[in-house]
Structures are given as structure tokens and as C-alpha cells.
Amino acid sequence: MIIRVCMGPAGIAAGGKQVLDAFNAELGRTQVAAKVLENCSSHQVGCLGLCARDVLVEVHRDGTKTVYQYVKPDMVARIVQEHLIGGKVVKDWLVDAAYDSFYRKQVKVVLADCGRIDPESIDAYESVKGYEAARDVLASRTPEEIIEEIKMSGLRGRGGAGFPTGLKWELGRKAKSDVKYIICNADEGDPGAFMDRAVIEGSPHAVIEGMIIGAYAIQAGHGYVYIRAEYPLAVERLRMALDQARSRGYLGKGIFRSKFDFDIKIKLGAGAFVCGEETALIASIEGQRGMPRPKPPFPVNKGLWQKPTVINNVETLANIPHIIRNGCGWYAGFGTERSRGTKVFALTGKIKNPGLIEVPMGITLREIIEEIGGGIESGKPFKAVQTGGPSGGCIPASMMDITMDYEALAKAGSIVGSGGMIVLDADDCMVNVAKYFVQFTQAESCGKCVPCRVGTKRLLETLERITSGKGSPNDIELLEELSGGIKSLSLCGLGQTAPNPVLSTIKYFRDEYDAHIRDRKCPAKVCKGLLTYSIDAAKCKACGSCLKACPSGAVSGEKKKPHKIDPAKCVRCGACFDVCKFGAVERE
Amino acid sequence: MAMVTITINGKALTVPDNLTVMEAANRHGIAIPNLCRHPQLTPFGGCRLCVVEVKGLPRPIASCTTPVTEGMEVTTMTPRLEEHRRFVLELILSDHPNDCMTCQATGSCQLQELAYTYGVKGERYPGERRIYSKRDGNPFIERDLEKCILCGRCVKICDEVQGVEAIDFGYRGFKAKITTPFEDDLDCEFCGQCVSVCPTGALTGKLWKGKGRYEGVRETETVCPYCGTGCNITVHARNNEIIRISSKPWAWNEGLLCVKGRFGYPFVKSPERLTKPLIRRASGNFEETSWTAALEYVSAWLKKIREERGPDAIGGLSSARCTNEENYLFQKLLRAGVGTNNVDHCARL
Ligand SMILES: Cc1cc2nc3c(=O)[nH]c(=O)nc-3n(C[C@H](O)[C@H](O)[C@H](O)COP(=O)(O)O)c2cc1C
Ligand code: SF4
Ligand code: SF4
Ligand code: SF4
Numbered sequence: 001m002i003i004r005v006c007m008g009p010a011g012i013a014a015g016g017k018q019v020l021d022a023f024n025a026e027l028g029r030t031q032v033a034a035k036v037l038e039n040c041s042s043h044q045v046g047c048l049g050l051c052a053r054d055v056l057v058e059v060h061r062d063g064t065k066t067v068y069q070y071v072k073p074d075m076v077a078r079i080v081q082e083h084l085i086g087g088k089v090v091k092d093w094l095v096d097a098a099y100d101s102f103y104r105k106q107v108k109v110v111l112a113d114c115g116r117i118d119p120e121s122i123d124a125y126e127s128v129k130g131y132e133a134a135r136d137v138l139a140s141r142t143p144e145e146i147i148e149e150i151k152m153s154g155l156r157g158r159g160g161a162g163f164p165t166g167l168k169w170e171l172g173r174k175a176k177s178d179v180k181y182i183i184c185n186a187d188e189g190d191p192g193a194f195m196d197r198a199v200i201e202g203s204p205h206a207v208i209e210g211m212i213i214g215a216y217a218i219q220a221g222h223g224y225v226y227i228r229a230e231y232p233l234a235v236e237r238l239r240m241a242l243d244q245a246r247s248r249g250y251l252g253k254g255i256f257r258s259k260f261d262f263d264i265k266i267k268l269g270a271g272a273f274v275c276g277e278e279t280a281l282i283a284s285i286e287g288q289r290g291m292p293r294p295k296p297p298f299p300v301n302k303g304l305w306q307k308p309t310v311i312n313n314v315e316t317l318a319n320i321p322h323i324i325r326n327g328c329g330w331y332a333g334f335g336t337e338r339s340r341g342t343k344v345f346a347l348t349g350k351i352k353n354p355g356l357i358e359v360p361m362g363i364t365l366r367e368i369i370e371e372i373g374g375g376i377e378s379g380k381p382f383k384a385v386q387t388g389g390p391s392g393g394c395i396p397a398s399m400m401d402i403t404m405d406y407e408a409l410a411k412a413g414s415i416v417g418s419g420g421m422i423v424l425d426a427d428d429c430m431v432n433v434a435k436y437f438v439q440f441t442q443a444e445s446c447g448k449c450v451p452c453r454v455g456t457k458r459l460l461e462t463l464e465r466i467t468s469g470k471g472s473p474n475d476i477e478l479l480e481e482l483s484g485g486i487k488s489l490s491l492c493g494l495g496q497t498a499p500n501p502v503l504s505t506i507k508y509f510r511d512e513y514d515a516h517i518r519d520r521k522c523p524a525k526v527c528k529g530l531l532t533y534s535i536d537a538a539k540c541k542a543c544g545s546c547l548k549a550c551p552s553g554a555v556s557g558e559k560k561k562p563h564k565i566d567p568a569k570c571v572r573c574g575a576c577f578d579v580c581k582f583g584a585v586e587r588e
Numbered sequence: 589m590a591m592v593t594i595t596i597n598g599k600a601l602t603v604p605d606n607l608t609v610m611e612a613a614n615r616h617g618i619a620i621p622n623l624c625r626h627p628q629l630t631p632f633g634g635c636r637l638c639v640v641e642v643k644g645l646p647r648p649i650a651s652c653t654t655p656v657t658e659g660m661e662v663t664t665m666t667p668r669l670e671e672h673r674r675f676v677l678e679l680i681l682s683d684h685p686n687d688c689m690t691c692q693a694t695g696s697c698q699l700q701e702l703a704y705t706y707g708v709k710g711e712r713y714p715g716e717r718r719i720y721s722k723r724d725g726n727p728f729i730e731r732d733l734e735k736c737i738l739c740g741r742c743v744k745i746c747d748e749v750q751g752v753e754a755i756d757f758g759y760r761g762f763k764a765k766i767t768t769p770f771e772d773d774l775d776c777e778f779c780g781q782c783v784s785v786c787p788t789g790a791l792t793g794k795l796w797k798g799k800g801r802y803e804g805v806r807e808t809e810t811v812c813p814y815c816g817t818g819c820n821i822t823v824h825a826r827n828n829e830i831i832r833i834s835s836k837p838w839a840w841n842e843g844l845l846c847v848k849g850r851f852g853y854p855f856v857k858s859p860e861r862l863t864k865p866l867i868r869r870a871s872g873n874f875e876e877t878s879w880t881a882a883l884e885y886v887s888a889w890l891k892k893i894r895e896e897r898g899p900d901a902i903g904g905l906s907s908a909r910c911t912n913e914e915n916y917l918f919q920k921l922l923r924a925g926v927g928t929n930n931v932d933h934c935a936r937l
């Protein structure tokens with residue numbers, strides 16, 4: 001019998017250690033022969049389970065797994081007594097159906113080993129068939145065969161653009177040069193994205209193996225991992241993994257006893273979103289300021305130090321060993337006609353079960369939100385989901401049956417992007433959401449080209465005007481005009497996609513823009529400048545809390561008489577609303 | 589070099605395949621508006637004014653950075669493209685002081701000229717304007733970065749041509765700015781190459797201020813007197829006073845000068861400047877004299893020393909301000925005239 005207690009960060013926070021101790025004590029006391037193990041504890045791997053139900057405890061008995069949720073130390077005795085000794089599952093504490101659907105709808109390829117193996121041990125990786133694919137490729141397959149295999153798998157780049165990986169490698173293979181490079185893009189700058197970080201922290205060798213196979217396919221002798229310095233744990237694990245791989249002869253001269261030389265260097269990025277753009281990334285590795293360069297020439301012909309360079313995303317590369325090991329047909333079996341395989345999404349926002357999920361492409365948004373995500377946390381109506389981060393757009397609740405694949409999302413005015421997925425409910429203001437993303441892209445614009453540098457600033461100012469109640473009737477047209485110019489004229493993908501959150505919120509939530517501009521109202525009651533505060537005399541108990549809390553002296557009132565707010569003095573900070581215990585302050 | 593055939597505005601052209609679309613167009617007399625492009629520098633692609641349409645491509649492309657490819661069909665002028673250019677100019681001018689009245693660059697400003705051509709005033713997208721302190725304690729270059737359009741030309745010429753890298757882009761987004769390391773005062777060679785390529789009034793000479801722009805200004809083509817390199821310069825003068833020195837890009841020195849040639853002209857009207865030869869008399873005082881008298885004095889002494897002590901008692905030191913020809917004549921004078929090999933040049937000291 002084995003008992004596994006979740007000791008991931010969330011598990012520990014929920015009291016995992018106490019539960020673990022309780023089991024050990026209880027087993028000692030009752031003399032039951034069972035092993036107590038830790039789940040997800042392998043050196044702080046971010047938990048990929050259903051953290052919201054921690055502490056989760058798995059009991060493995062007679063070949064079946066039973067999972068208990070919200071376990072507290074005082075529940076341990078009963079579980080041991082009834083289940084371990086008595087053989088009867090404690091039904092009251094079992095995980096509910098939602099727990100099931102959370103797992104059932106997911107397909108773990110890239111994340112399969114994350115949290116399951118010790119990421120700091122190359123032996124652990126090899127024990128789950130790690131490096132078998134690379135060994136096989138180096139021993140007995142030609143670059144052309146590998147490229148064909150990846151092409152047939154239908155794998156498309158997971159860094160955002162969805163470019164077919166096999167085709168990219170083919171172009172890299174065909175480029176003529178004595179020196180070529182392969183770069184792993186681990187810059188991951190989208191707000192709210194942490195897929196690549198989880199993969200590197202959880203299974204760094206998988207990324208290295210993917211790079212080895214890619215390097216062999218294009219015949220590149222040098223590799224770089226461009227990773228942001230804000231990921232210190234990922235960097236440390238990667239360094240460790242590179243050393244281990246080198247000491248086994250998987251990197252360096254004549255890798256896997258072949259005639260092929262390949263090694264990988266780490267280059268730390270200083271945390272600029274634009275450095276995830278491939279030409280800016282190359283400039284950054286070369287020691288220049290990270291500013292995009294015009295294409296053509298494309299990196300695959302003239303990239304790093306003007307040599308042919310293939311750049312792939314972390315998740316793209318982590319898929320490679322699995323495809324080689326299991327065959328392209330297996331991988332192509334997941335997903336849709338043109339979007340094959342699985343995709344990792346970072347599910348965040350107003351969702352019950354936030355976290356990283358891996359799903360087959362083509363799954364519907366409804367399945368993700370309702371079944372995996374467990375619905376909206378507050379129980380309020382689901383409003384929209386923002387996919388693709390600052391380059392993407394929103395999908396409204398009315399389109400919940402949309403399939404999550406490159407084509408469908410593009411048609412809806414959004415993108416799969418790198419996999420950020422922010423869930424919004426009735427309390428979110430869509431104009432404010434658009435403003436948030438434009439704020440980000442404006443701050444992260446490299447400043448090189450006019451439409452992006454100045455254009456996004458004007459977009460932002462217009463959105464700020466609208467959300468502060470100073471919008472004018474033609475502001476929507478102005479936003480559209482600016483967006484059109486920025487999209488067509490910007491040099492790189494950052495500018496070309498920066499207006500997407502604005503355009504898609506206008507497309508699906510024009511009424512919210514109208515409400516802000518025409519009625520001077522924020523329907524979600526988010527935009528401070530548009531709220532008015534007043535006191536309902538019938539509910540006011542004249543306690544004076546609001547009077548004390550108001551920083552601008554807008555509240556007046558005497559003992560035992562209902563208080564009043566002077567709208568001329570009110571700065572709309574909401575302090576009165578927050579302090580009133582009687583719900584007498586009204587916000588509109 | 590291979591040739592490719594492309595069409596620009598319906599005209600078939602055969603051009604070398606290492607050209608950009610803009611270069612190919614320019615070669616055949618087709619002008620494309622631009623701001624960040626400079627023929628001496630590698631293309632930047634930042635201003636986006638030079639966009640053209642290429643058949644089969646979904647979005648307009650920058651002609652200054654895109655290489656020609658066989659069969660490319662390019663259109664440089666459509667209402668839509670003109671709309672795009674107006675858009676870019678509107679954005680640039682929305683963040684510009686627009687104080688051409690008092691700007692040093694008026695009349696020689698590319699931005700002003702484009703605004704004039706397109707009739708753009710920068711009123712369509714009003715918004716915040718960058719405000720910077722103009723304090724920079726360097727002696728030569730006025731840096732008014734509120735006028736900077738971030739075309740990158742100054743950064744590129746300093747790096748690619750001068751090899752100094754004294755300035756670069758700093759910060760991000762709207763706040764992006766050309767800066768010196770740590771925002772210190774500019775401390776460099778002060779060659780002024782950056783000033784010469786700046787398409788706006790962001791970089792000008794400190795000495796130029798208030799001296800004149802083009803009204804009543806006379807330009808004289810001449811050669812810089814500072815050294816034997818002989819850079820061609822244009823002297824701008826008003827009321828018989830030098831107000832500015834520049835150099836034409838098509839001069840053999842390609843418009844490049846050094847700090848002395850570009851900014852070292854105030855000595856011309858210095859009251860301390862020697863304009864007549866002086867002889868130091870026994871009293872120790874200098875005495876004004878004529879060139880004939882001065883040369884006779886020198887030659888008499890040279891002869892006397894050679895007779896009494898021999899030719900090797902004499903040595904000659906020539907100046908880097910002399911031309912090659914003058915230096916040649918000088919060593920000839922010492923070797924053939926005086927009879928010594930004691931001759932050297934100040935550039936070796
Ligand atoms: C502004 C911007 C930011 C980007 N950031 C990232 C990033 O953080 N990680 C990434 O893999 N790709 C990023 N990309 C996409 C890369 O340019 C490139 O397409 C990708 O790394 C290619 O790998 P793939 O084909 O495996 O997707 C970004 C693109 C743009 C325009
Ligand atoms: S679009 Fe923005 S980020 Fe990209 S080159 Fe232009 S200014 Fe830089
Ligand atoms: S004056 Fe010359 S050295 Fe100084 S910044 Fe300008 S180009 Fe560079
Ligand atoms: S200072 Fe002048 S040359 Fe330099 S980037 Fe600004 S506008 Fe261009």
C-alpha cells in the first residue's frame with residue numbers, strides 16, 4: 001500500500017506536511033504496513049494537479065488509486081482505519097466528479113514528466129526513456145528522415161505564430177553554411193504565461209533532447225537557450241542538466257558516440273517582452289540592444305552572427321523526443337486536421353481551478369472552462385476569455401463552443417499564441433482589459449518604429465480617456481483608425497498585433513465602449529472615473545465610518561442622521577464603499 | 589552579381605540582386621519618401637515612411653530594407669500608401685515641438701519638408717509630448733531630443749562610420765530615447781557626423797545658434813585648412829562672418845569631417861590670430877615685418893649656420909597642416925637646398 005501526499009507548493013501551504021506527519025504517526029501507531037510518499041515535491045516543481053483541492057492524498061491499494069481532497073490531519077485516523085485497515089473507501093472525503101473531468105479532458109505529452117520525475121537527475125529522465133530518441137536518431141537516422149517525421153506529425157511552433165516545425169527545419173537543413181545555430185526561445189514574456197518555465201523547471205532534459213534532435217536535423221553545431229534571468233530556478237536546472245548531459249557524452253564532441261558535435265550555451269535575457277521576437281532575440285545574443293531587425297533576410301538564412309539559425313520555442317522542442325519515440329502518427333492522432341497534437345495553456349483569472357493544463361488541440365473552450373477549469377470561481381456569469389496575451393484577443397461567452405486551434409481562433413480575431421488564457425467574468429470591464437494589454441505593449445515597445453512607439457501611446461491615451469469618463473463619441477473610430485495603421489505599418493510582431501485586444505473587444509463588446517463613452521458608465525463597475533458614490537439614507541446608520549475613511553472630505557453628516565456624499569468633492573476612491581458595514585453606500 | 593527583373597509602378601527594370609527595393613527605384617529615378625534611410629548607413633527600417641505595396645503580400649513593406657527578388661511587382665504610390673505615410677507623419681508630429689519658427693534646422697529639415705509636402709500639421713492624434721531637459725554641458729553639440737524622431741541615423745553613423753559608439757537607444761516604449769552612457773553629458777570625439785545626418789533639428793551645433801539659417805547666407809566651397817587630408821567643406825557666412833561649416837555628402841570625404849574642421853572655425857576672427865610675419869629682435873620684442881624681409885632673414889641665417897657648422901647643424905620640422913605637396917617641397921628644400929637629411933614631421937612626435 002502506498003499513500004501519496006501532495007507536497008507541492010500549494011499542498012504545503014494547505015498543510016501537507018502536517019498531513020504527512022499524521023499519516024506516519026497513525027501508521028506507526030496502528031502498525032499498518034504502508035509507504036508514505038510525497039507527490040509533486042521533487043524540488044519545488046510547480047504542481048500540475050488540482051491545487052485548489054489540496055491537501056490531496058492518493059491511496060494506492062490493490063492496484064487501484066483512490067484520491068481524497070481537502071485532507072486535514074484530523075481526518076487521517078479515519079482514512080487509515082476504514083480504508084487501509086478496513087478496505088472501505090471513505091466516501092465522504094473522495095474527490096468529486098470535477099476532479100475527474102479535470103484529468104479526463106487533459107492529455108499530457110509535454111507535461112507528462114513534469115512533477116513526476118526529479119528534474120535534477122539525468123537518471124530519473126533516462127528511467128522514463130529519456131534520451132532514447134536522441135540516441136536512436138544519432139545512431140541510425142538521417143536528418144531528412146527526422147525532418148519528414150516532424151513534418152508528418154503536424155507539429156507547429158508553440159511560440160505564438162504556429163509555423164510548421166518540420167518546414168522550418170527543412171529550410172534550416174537546406175541553408176548552406178559551415179556554421180549553423182539552433183536557439184531555444186525561453187524568453188516567455190507574455191504577462192500571465194508560465195508554460196515554458198514549468199517545462200524547463202520540471203523536465204529540462206526534454207528540452208535539451210529536443211534541441212539535440214533539431215540540431216542534428218539541420219546540422220547545427222551550436223545551440224543557445226535564451227532564457228530570462230527572472231527564472232533563476234529554471235536557469236539553475238538547465239545548467240545542471242547541461243553539465244549532466246555533457247558528462248555522459250550527450251553534448252560536446254561526437255555526441256552519443258557519433259561523428260556529430262553539438263553543444264549548448266545559455267544566454268540570459270534581461271526581461272524585455274520584445275526579446276522574445278526572434279530577430280530581437282538574435283540581436284540580444286549578439287550583445288546589441290534587443291530591437292527587431294527587418295525580415296527578410298529570415299533567421300533561417302541569416303540569423304545569429306549572420307549564419308543560418310533555427311529558433312524554436314521551449315514547448316515545441318519538448319514535444320520532439322515524444323514524437324520521435326512514439327512516431328508521428330501517434331502525435332498526429334491528437335488535435336484537428338491542421339492543428340495537431342496538444343497545447344499547454346496557462347489557465348488564469350476568474351476560474352475555479354487555475355493552473356497549467358495540457359489539452360489536445362481542438363478541444364472546445366467550454367470543455368476547458370467548465371470541465372477542466374471547474375467553471376467561474378465567483379459563480380457569476382462567464383463573460384469572455386482572453387487568449388494569446390497582449391497579441392491576442394477575447395472570445396466572448398457566446399462563442400464558448402469554439403474549438404481551440406490555430407484556425408478557429410484566428411477566425412474569431414484572436415490567436416492561440418503562446419498559451420495564455422485569462423478567464424473573465426461579469427466583474428471584468430472589457431475596455432479596461434484592452435487598456436491593460438495596450439499599457440503592456442506600449443511599455444514594452446522597443447521604440448524603433450513610429451507606428452508602434454507613438455501609435456500605441458495614442459491608443460493607450462484614448463483608452464485612458466474612455467475609462468476615466470472623458471471619452472468622446474468618435475473615440476471608437478479613432479481607436480479603429482489607429483489600430484489599422486499600427487497593424488499594417490509596424491515592423492515586428494509586437495506592433496503588428498498590439499491593437500488586437502482593442503479590436504476584438506470593440507468587435508464583441510462594443511456596447512461596453514458605448515456605455516463608457518455615451519452614458520459615462522462602466523457596466524462592470526471597474527473604471528473608477530466613471531463611478532458615482534451616494535448614500536442610501538434608509539440604510540445609513542450614521543456610524544461615521546465613511547466620514548472617517550473619506551480622504552477628500554466629501555462625506556458629511558452628524559450623529560444619528562444619514563450621511564451624505566458631495567459629488568463635487570468625491571475623488572471616487574471607493575473608500576466609503578469598502579468600509580460601510582450596512583451596504584448603505586451605493587456605487588453606480 | 590546576378591541581375592533580377594522587377595517591375596516598379598508597371599515599369600520593368602533589370603537591376604543587380606543585391607539592391608533594396610528603394611535603391612532599385614532610386615536608380616531609375618523613382619523617389620520614395622523616407623526619413624530613417626541614409627545612403628552611408630545600413631538600413632534601419634524604423635520610420636515606415638518608405639512603405640510600398642508588393643503584389644501577393646498582405647501588408648505594405650518597407651522598401652529601404654527589403655531586397656529585390658525576381659519577378660517582384662512593386663507599387664510605390666497609391667492612395668492607400670499615401671494615407672499610411674500621412675499616418676506616420678501625423679504620429680511623429682503629434683510628439684514634436686513644432687516650433688519651426690525658432691528651430692535651427694528650418695529649411696534644411698527633412699521632417700519639415702515631408703510635413704509640408706503632405707500638408708500634415710500633427711493635429712489629428714493629439715496627446716502627450718516628450719519633455720526633456722536640454723542641458724548637456726558638452727562644448728559643441730546641441731541635443732534637443734524633444735525633436736528627435738528616433739531614426740537611429742546618429743547612432744549608426746557614430747558606430748558604423750566613426751567607430752565610436754558614443755550614443756545608443758535607451759529606455760522603452762514612448763520613452764525610448766537616444767542617450768549617452770548613464771545620461772551623462774556627451775563626451776566623445778565631437779566629429780559632428782551625427783549632427784550632419786540628423787534629419788531634424790534634434791542635433792545642431794552650439795556655435796550655430798542665432799547666427800543664421802538660410803536668409804542672407806552665402807555658401808562657399810573650399811578646403812579645410814586644418815590638415816593635409818584636405819576635406820572639402822562648405823563655409824556658410826552671413827554679413828562676412830562664418831556662421832557654420834558643413835560638408836557635402838558627394839565630396840570625396842563624403843560629408844565627414846573632424847571636430848576641428850566642423851567646429852574649429854571661430855579662430856578665423858580671433859584678434860590674437862597672426863596675420864603678418866614677426867621677427868624677434870635682440871631686445872626680445874617681436875617686430876612686424878613683410879614676407880620678403882622675413883624670408884630673407886631666414887635664408888641669411890640658414891646660409892650662415894651651414895657655412896660655419898655644416899649642413900647637419902640644421903634640421904627641419906614640418907607641419908601636419910601642410911598638404912602632401914607642401915611637405916614634399918619642404919623636405920626637398922632641406923635635402924637639396926640645405927643638404928641635410930635632418931627632416932621630420934610633427935605628426936610623428
Ligand atoms: C513580441 C514578440 C514576443 C515573442 N515572445 C516569444 C516568447 O517569449 N517565446 C517564444 O517562444 N516565442 C516568442 N515569440 C515568437 C518568436 O518570434 C518565434 O516565432 C518563435 O520563438 C519560434 O518558435 P516556434 O516556431 O517553435 O514557435 C515572440 C514574438 C513576438 C513578435
Ligand atoms: S513594432 Fe514596436 S517592438 Fe516592433 S520594432 Fe516597432 S517599435 Fe519595436
Ligand atoms: S560627434 Fe562624432 S563621435 Fe560624437 S556622438 Fe557624434 S558621431 Fe559620435
Ligand atoms: S538625434 Fe537626429 S539623427 Fe539621431 S535619432 Fe534623433 S532624429 Fe535621428
Ligand code: FES
Pocket residue numbers: 621622623624625632633634635636637638639650651652653
Ligand atoms: S526609410 Fe524605410 S523605414 Fe525609414
